[in-house]
Amino acid sequence: MATPKPIVELDFDAAKAQLKQYLKSQTQFKDYNFEGSNMSVMLDVLAYNTYHNNFYTNMAMNEMFLDSAMLRNSVISHAKELNYLPRSRKSPKAVVRVRIDDPQGTIEDQVVVIPTYTEFATSFLGQTFNFITNQTYVARKTAPNVWESEDIEIFEGEVLASFEREGFIIDDNGVLRVALSNPEIDTDSLVCFIDAEATENQNVFTFRSSIFGVGAEDKVFYVEPYFDNRYNLYFGNNVFGLQPSEFEDVKVRYRITSGTEANGANKFTTAFVPDVQITTTTIQAAAGGAERETLESIKSNAPKALQIQDRAITTNDYEILLKQEFPEINAVSAYGGDQLEPPQFGKVAISVYLNDNAQLISQTLANSYIDFLRNRTPLTIEPFFVKTEFLYADLTLTLSYTSKETEKSPMQIEALARDVVSKFSVTNLNKFKSKLRLSRLSKELNDIDTAIDSNSIKAKPIIEFSPTINQIYNPRFVFGAPLIRPYAYTTTEGFTNYKPAIVSSVYDLDGICVFFQDDGKGNIQIVTDDVANPQIVKPNAGTVDYVTGDVKLVNFETESYPGSAIKIYANTQQDDITAPNGRVFLLRDEDVKTVIYLDGKLVASQSTDDNVPVVLTAPAESGVTLRTSGGSGSSGGAGGSVYSGTSGGSSGSSGY
Amino acid sequence: MTLNVFTPTQKKISLYSDFKKDLEVNLLTDDVSVLRDEDSVKEAIRNLLMTDRGERLKQPNLGAGLRQLLFENMIPSTFELIKERVKSTLEIYEPRADIIDITVSGSLDEGSVFVNIVFFINNREQPITLDVILERTR
Numbered sequence: 001m002a003t004p005k006p007i008v009e010l011d012f013d014a015a016k017a018q019l020k021q022y023l024k025s026q027t028q029f030k031d032y033n034f035e036g037s038n039m040s041v042m043l044d045v046l047a048y049n050t051y052h053n054n055f056y057t058n059m060a061m062n063e064m065f066l067d068s069a070m071l072r073n074s075v076i077s078h079a080k081e082l083n084y085l086p087r088s089r090k091s092p093k094a095v096v097r098v099r100i101d102d103p104q105g106t107i108e109d110q111v112v113v114i115p116t117y118t119e120f121a122t123s124f125l126g127q128t129f130n131f132i133t134n135q136t137y138v139a140r141k142t143a144p145n146v147w148e149s150e151d152i153e154i155f156e157g158e159v160l161a162s163f164e165r166e167g168f169i170i171d172d173n174g175v176l177r178v179a180l181s182n183p184e185i186d187t188d189s190l191v192c193f194i195d196a197e198a199t200e201n202q203n204v205f206t207f208r209s210s211i212f213g214v215g216a217e218d219k220v221f222y223v224e225p226y227f228d229n230r231y232n233l234y235f236g237n238n239v240f241g242l243q244p245s246e247f248e249d250v251k252v253r254y255r256i257t258s259g260t261e262a263n264g265a266n267k268f269t270t271a272f273v274p275d276v277q278i279t280t281t282t283i284q285a286a287a288g289g290a291e292r293e294t295l296e297s298i299k300s301n302a303p304k305a306l307q308i309q310d311r312a313i314t315t316n317d318y319e320i321l322l323k324q325e326f327p328e329i330n331a332v333s334a335y336g337g338d339q340l341e342p343p344q345f346g347k348v349a350i351s352v353y354l355n356d357n358a359q360l361i362s363q364t365l366a367n368s369y370i371d372f373l374r375n376r377t378p379l380t381i382e383p384f385f386v387k388t389e390f391l392y393a394d395l396t397l398t399l400s401y402t403s404k405e406t407e408k409s410p411m412q413i414e415a416l417a418r419d420v421v422s423k424f425s426v427t428n429l430n431k432f433k434s435k436l437r438l439s440r441l442s443k444e445l446n447d448i449d450t451a452i453d454s455n456s457i458k459a460k461p462i463i464e465f466s467p468t469i470n471q472i473y474n475p476r477f478v479f480g481a482p483l484i485r486p487y488a489y490t491t492t493e494g495f496t497n498y499k500p501a502i503v504s505s506v507y508d509l510d511g512i513c514v515f516f517q518d519d520g521k522g523n524i525q526i527v528t529d530d531v532a533n534p535q536i537v538k539p540n541a542g543t544v545d546y547v548t549g550d551v552k553l554v555n556f557e558t559e560s561y562p563g564s565a566i567k568i569y570a571n572t573q574q575d576d577i578t579a580p581n582g583r584v585f586l587l588r589d590e591d592v593k594t595v596i597y598l599d600g601k602l603v604a605s606q607s608t609d610d611n612v613p614v615v616l617t618a619p620a621e622s623g624v625t626l627r628t629s630g631g632s633g634s635s636g637g638a639g640g641s642v643y644s645g646t647s648g649g650s651s652g653s654s655g656y
Numbered sequence: 657m658t659l660n661v662f663t664p665t666q667k668k669i670s671l672y673s674d675f676k677k678d679l680e681v682n683l684l685t686d687d688v689s690v691l692r693d694e695d696s697v698k699e700a701i702r703n704l705l706m707t708d709r710g711e712r713l714k715q716p717n718l719g720a721g722l723r724q725l726l727f728e729n730m731i732p733s734t735f736e737l738i739k740e741r742v743k744s745t746l747e748i749y750e751p752r753a754d755i756i757d758i759t760v761s762g763s764l765d766e767g768s769v770f771v772n773i774v775f776f777i778n779n780r781e782q783p784i785t786l787d788v789i790l791e792r793t794r
Contacts, residue, residue, distance in 0.1 A: 012713070039674050
């Protein structure tokens with residue numbers, strides 16, 4: 001009789017087939033292949049038992065490793081081994097100021113105390129939320145019968161206090177643990193009082209994330225994850241922290257929160273002093289609320305947290321630490337101050353991207369980030385936050401589709417294409433160091449509809465510059481990619497066929513509408529925005545390095561410019577665009593132009609932004625290059641005049 | 657001319673063999689008793705007819721599902737339905753039995769349904785008859 005083969009398949013049918021295969025080698029019982037036989041019944045039982053064992057073994061083995069674990073409790077248990085504390089829910093934080101008007105003169109003191117856990121109410125998106133302070137503030141008398149506070153930080157949630165000895169566990173090592181029963185906890189808000197009744201909330205123990213520098217007498221507690229999204233709090237067993245004695249009461253107070261739901265709330269009311277009028281001014285709307293950390297995030301961050309050991313040494317450490325602690329941060333870029341212009345040695349420049357287009361974060365947020373980093377950076381390194389820079393892309397999408405397979409109009413196809421670009425930006429870009437891969441975008445455009453025959457994309461990086469009017473700058477813009485160097489500009493050939501590597505949108509200088517571009521020799525020249533007879537106003541306004549894409553302007557000044565910024569376009573050698581260091585890559589709808597062909601005929605060609613000069617390549621068959629120009633800042637118009645670089649070239653872009 | 661003479665010592669080759677449902681031991685060989693050929697097929701058919709659909713692990717369609725029909729009215733259409741189910745079940749799951757005839761009758765007094773199946777199996781010239789009595793058990 002043949003030796004039974006090992007079970008290599010995990011499902012029932014395969015296991016049964018393997019058993020049948022084995023039974024073929026014997027002659028005593030031949031009915032294994034007929035489902036009605038007694039033999040078949042027994043095979044069913046054996047196969048089911050095999051399947052059952054396989055399933056449990058497979059599942060148990062999967063749950064044994066962080067990479068393959070599927071159950072949250074297993075993942076959290078592995079994270080605990082790595083000394084990683086999965087993020088709990090986070091309360092949204094808002095900053096407000098309070099003004100108290102007391103015309104009746106009921107308040108006699110110079111200061112009004114705003115106690116810890118003072119409540120503020122807000123109604124946001126049809127729901128009511130409660131915000132509370134987490135420390136005591138004061139409002140000082142600033143005028144007769146008027147008291148005003150400084151910035152007050154308030155957090156969404158409700159305070160809970162446990163005072164139950166039933167939740168306490170003293171484990172085999174004699175360590176006292178307190179199980180916190182509510183999974184909606186924000187662990188940042190944990191406060192622990194020992195022998196609270198006797199000392200009236202005075203004997204406070206503070207949270208520590210590591211045993212570094214903790215002595216036997218220090219009043220600290222630690223937090224560890226527990227099952228079902230709950231947390232445990234434990235003490236140092238009189239080695240790494242003082243442990244409360246057996247009969248002391250331990251009171252834990254913490255905040256429970258709704259997570260992200262109150263993000264954006266910006267109108268608050270409060271009434272902590274009766275019979276007076278209290279006006280609340282919002283300095284910063286509620287932000288930073290987050291749900292508890294996802295499984296994928298824990299799997300990704302736990303090993304990294306072990307690597308960096310809660311210290312910010314390399315640039316990656318800053319990124320991981322900040323993203324881990326502050327869930328509102330979408331992307332972080334950190335780099336040495338030596339890379340700044342001018343260099344700032346001994347500093348680390350950090351830019352953060354908070355899911356919006358804001359270049360600057362509020363001082364409050366920056367301070368909280370720096371406070372967090374200060375204890376984790378080497379002594380001689382000073383972290384500071386710099387303005388977040390963006391890189392955009394000027395996209396020209398040419399879509400060709402057939403009417404035989406769809407009833408969609410060109411406008412519908414265009415809307416779908418813009419939607420694809422928007423989603424692509426969110427999914428693949430919207431962070432530092434990201435890369436726009438045109439082939440991937442092209443694939444997604446093809447998937448819009450089966451009627452799409454082909455598509456092509458032309459992309460150019462854009463950097464925006466928002467100078468203050470009538471102020472002199474020496475700005476530098478780094479595209480970080482080699483540029484297509486044009487033939488050197490000559491006065492004899494003029495601008496007719498000239499294709500600059502760098503070109504700006506229009507702005508006003510000395511009462512003239514101008515733009516700047518390179519001259520093919522490495523210089524930036526300022527040129528009048530004159531369709532018929534463009535003139536060079538300033539031949540040496542800066543330099544461009546065609547290898548690195550580094551553009552430097554000298555003594556740049558402007559009187560006005562349309563929109564919120566001057567756009568600088570680059571003509572890069574590579575089709576794919578990579579965001580240079582410290583810039584977040586975004587695709588905006590206003591930078592997207594579409595050219596739609598239906599059954600081979602041009603039917604639509606549109607842009608959402610007519611205020612910038614854009615070099616557009618017309619349909620291949622026309623072989624012309626078009627340039628459209630909107631109104632300048634001086635004229636204030638947005639007429640969108642059309643002219644062609646070569647004669648008879650208007651047909652390709654008639655939509656502008 | 658040489659004649660083949662069968663003697664009792666020559667062993668008949670059986671095409672089908674199965675053990676008994678209760679794993680009965682043969683007292684002579686001290687091994688598990690074996691059902692062979694005709695008996696084996698009869699046992700398999702009986703098993704199939706007594707099995708309800710969904711009863712066997714991971715094989716939800718196996719079985720004739722006759723039990724629920726035993727609570728229907730004892731009328732010719734019910735018998736016809738039982739006959740159809742028996743026929744289709746055997747065609748699918750018992751390819752060894754070449755069905756000749758199926759007769760279904762009932763006894764109101766006993767509350768039983770009698771299924772008579774006549775079939776051929778390979779390697780046997782005579783048709784085989786199998787009677788299965790289906791009873792409601794409470």
